[in-house]
Amino acid sequence: MLDLEYLPYDVLPDILHGLPVKSLIRFRCVSKSWNSLITSPAFINSNLTRSPSDSNKLIVRYLDVICQVERYKLIYEDNDNDDSSSSEQIQDLEFPLRCSSRDYFQLVGSANGLFCLHEGNRVILWNPCIRKFITLPNPSFIDVFHCYLAIGFDLRTDDYKVVRIAYQSVNVRCEGAKPPLVEVYSVSEGSWRVTSGGDSYPHRITIRNWHHQVPSLNGAVYFTAKDWGDAQSSIVLSFDLGDEVFRLISLPNGKFGLDADIRTSVFNGLLSLICYGYQHLSIVKSCSVWVMKEDGVVDSWTKQFTIELNMLRWKVLGFLKNDHVLVQKIKSHGSKLLSYDPESQQVKNLGFYRSTYYSYADNYARNLTLLDKPNDVVSKRKVSKKRKCSQLDATSAFAGAGLLFS
16 A cells, blocks of 8 residues: 655645545645645645536526525536436535525625625625635625625636725716725635725716626626716626726627616626617517627627527526526426527526526536635534544545556
8 A cells, every 4th residue: 555655745736636625625634734735725726627527517596485595506517307306417505504684695706616695794705615604804894875796816816806896975877976985805815905996986887786696707807887977878897806996898889778688797708798688678589698709809799699589588697618508497386497509599408496586507616715714614513523534545535536556
């Protein structure tokens, strides 16, 4: 049997990256050096790109209207079975939190599988992959009129950040209104920091992402907003997590007025817009997807495809890694999660869940962020179990994975 003490340290990261997350958590107990390696920012960030076994999973959030709680499930993309009880294709995720003032948290969004939720001034970061969450410290500004949140990954510092935009005026669309107060929470630093970002906030712009999740891409977060100035149109407002500056991105050809039903998203690694067209006030006719082919270049907006809904009760939730569209088909007794291929127009059933409200679905990402954080381990009932790890456990796991030779 191989003595792990003589395992070359430079090859250890490559070996550990090939192991399941549960094994990585257990192997932190092998030695101080292993624990330091597994919880290091470099290992955690590189582990994101080395999880092929999770590439075909979706994470779905919905509101259980009977029990009045929010639930999360893992669904395999290759699921094509109307039987939602299939344990092989659909897996329940334990969500450890309960909202104190309502049935569900407001979902801010997610970045590489790290979720951000809030109720009022209580902000939560939750990593379902490692079953851990943290409650953020109270923000600096409490008594504000409106507040918007977003989560993203700062490429310059390899750090997850939450940005909080707090309006100081009742009507920010008026000329001369006070700029918002902006503060940023850094996961690596573990604290809020007031920034000068409000100085770059453009005049007469209001954010409209009240119930929509805010996407992050290339170190920035993207809100849909309204321009109440001369343009009188919808617009995209970005906030760069690196230089902490707001920027405006005009929409294609000025096609979208103030009342346009749009939201920002990410399609194939590019900033995108999901735009609904209405036949009458409440009848959805179509859904168009626009993509910005070149970052920051307004003329590069391109209509990728249009889904003709024809009064179908479909809601576009996002996009799969194969560029298919994630769709919620709303029915009277619940919803179906569908995959829609815009080229062939074929529809595939991915699963059924008994809710029509507050649905969210995205590609599942294996993420070790928060692994080194001490507070709020999710699975409380497992604390009493024996946690002793041994080198024999590690050797057996490595051998089982075919990664060691005798």
